[in-house]
Amino acid sequence: MSKALKKEIVEDEPTPVKAASLSVDEEILDQVRMAVAAAEEKKAENIVALRLSALTEFTDYFIICTGNSTRQTQAIADEVTAQLKKNYRLRPLNTEGYTSAEWILIDFGAFVLHVFTETSRSFYDLERLWRDAEVVRF
Secondary structure, eight states, X not given: OOHHHHHHXXXXXXXXXXXXXXXXXXXXXXXXXXXXXXXXXXXXXXXXXXXXXXTOSSOSEEEEEEESSHHHHHHHHHHHHHHHHHHHOOOOSEEESTTTOSEEEEEOSSEEEEEEEHHHHHHHOHHHHTTTSEEEOO
């Protein structure tokens, strides 16, 4: 096989998934960290991660953040999705609200990303509804 062909094959290989030595809980928390970092990269504001595992069975974490416009909320959602796909091969189970982009909800299974405009975040006030959840700091 030629060097050029080998180089092309190597460059086309997907990014490796994180080490298998992490426990499931550690890997989920690592994914949440990456989602928060990706949201920060797109200038999301007021990012909050809530641990819900002691309160509900449908997910372990909520990530809640705000964009200044519907275009920015879509950019945040796109970046988080792209980074999780690239680094963990993780794809959303479901996405809601992307078209209107006032409240984009992306369900990744173990955690759910909520990207709001300021008006929608104030109206729905998920932090108040889930006030018993532990706030996770990074």
